[in-house]
Amino acid sequence: MTATSAVKPPLLEVEDLRVHFETDDGTVRAVDGISYTLERGQTLGIVGESGSGKSVSSLTVMGLTRSRNARISGSVRFDGKELLSASDDEIRSIRGDDVAMIFQDPLSSLHPFYKVGWQIAEAVRAHREVSKAQAWDRAVEMLGLVGMPEPRRRADSYPHEFSGGMRQRAMIAMALANDPKLLIADEPTTALDVTVQAQILELIERLQREFDTAVVVITHDLGVVAEMADEIAVMYAGRIVERASADTIFTAPQHPYTWGLLSSIPRLDTPRDEQLVPIPGRPPSLIQLPTGCSFHPRCPYVQEAHRRIDPQLQPVAGERDHVVACLLEQDVRRRLWRELQSGAAPSAAREDVIEGDAA
């Protein structure tokens, strides 16, 4: 880092964040020690299956997972200020002001009984000393900014009178109404039509440039973050298993789980007869994680030792800002990825690389 960063800390620094929930069935390790940093105006994609802890980690940044049965530890520093130890009032004053969030289902995320303009104006008035009329004008202005036709009339409508895409635009307008430094978008396009998805992502990118907002995009869909993310963190079972620049994740991924995610995206630029390779099995229970590498029961390249040894995030030799938590030798991983890229099935790749070596 340069000397200036000593003066100005990164916008968001998450260090060894753990969020465990005590339930009747046992302790749910929803987030189990994740770390990342995000600079101003940058975009981080957090990718993983449902139950990988990606949403919980972001809700925790907002202080929204605080409850009697939640055990939260580690450190979340926003603009140099520790949020985990902040009082409820302190974190509330940041929430919706410096850090805003949009959610997956825009219909259920908007209150059905209040007009859209009212709901946006409420967000403004929660943090700014302005009159109701000024807050309403801001709401109309924001609706215009997110591409809502006739914003003054639409502000006067109820959420159920909007289409799905319009609702998500309204959510974005609400989130950005106070000009936040950080926007957390939790599956922002999952509930939308494919054609609308692209529009919403484009809108987030445009507003991000205009407002110079940093964005955390949480998604299960690598396609969503491919265009917009600067850096991607892949989460599995409450941990980050690989983190690298977006380019690196797509061109030289190192973790078998990332390979699995990549080969389960349909692509238009490959022959049509090429089959999608799903990741076998299901995400593990967060109450009883597998021993050793938690991905081992689903990993096509698993070896005996992987069932016992817990892999740590290690820098990838020869690459900047690329870390991976995998017990396979780096050289083996490179060769496996080359095999997979040339069209080999995981089992064939394993035979060629791992069993070939053993022989």
Next chain:
Amino acid sequence: MAAYIVRRLVWVVFLLFMITLITFVIFSVLPSGDPAVLRAGRQPSPQLIATIRHELGLDKSKPVQFIDYLGDILPFLGHNGVDFGYSYQNSEPVLPAILTRLPNTIFLTAGAVILWLLVAIPVGVISAIKTGSWLDRLFMTLALIFVSAPVYFLGLVVLYLFANDIGVIHLLPGNSAYTNAHGFFQKAKALIMPWCVLAASFAAIYARFLRGNLIDTMQEDYIRTARAKGLSERRVIFRHAVRAAITPIVTLLGLDIGLLLGGAILTETVFNIQGIGRFAYQAITDSDLPVIQGTVLFGAFFIVIMSLIVDILYAFIDPRVRY
């Protein structure tokens, strides 16, 4: 909206007709006591019974009796305006008898409704927000007791404990006090016990209902959004959660008010309040068909009208509802 209301009103008329028919069938066609015999007194001569039967129109065929009755109760039809007939017991005209008793029932109902809402809403909200706390457990245990305790039991217990004549502690005016009371404040004082007894089970039901609704509502995505906006927890709870959770209470309340306006039979009977419920109870004991028909029709009328009002009100409370 107007078309909807007209359609509903047609439906109201049909429902009231069906209720009149069913009441008539139950109390007149199916064998019960012969009203003429009841009316004639002890050891009547057959001639006397026949005369009474003719006077009351009981010698006509059942369908004719029913049509006569309909003609009487409908304005502009039949021969004598709106007429609910005369009590078999004392020849008192039924409609005026009901109308003089109606204010008592309204007074009883109104006080009880206010009381149970004042209790149920705070209790429901506190229990939902502090789920599992000792306060929540205390409230819900009390609610369970009051839901389970029937009015005629609770009423007698309260009379035994607090009535100023027979009670252990001479605290409040008891049985029959309302009938003898004069002026608003005396009457209100006489109703304190009936109000509490009537409101108890309703307060318990409403508190439990609101608690359950509110607990569900607090899990909604829009509550998470409200929190993410940085609103105070108080505002999240009252402006966002309670606003949504309390809406179904309107339905419940409308129907319950309609039900009670038709007569809080048990409460009125236990405390001897001359309301519609007490009147209906007495009529059923006496097989007094015109009074039964009249009170049942009134009760049905209130329920049907209140449910119509609730449905119309809903369009104003919930913007998603359109007719």
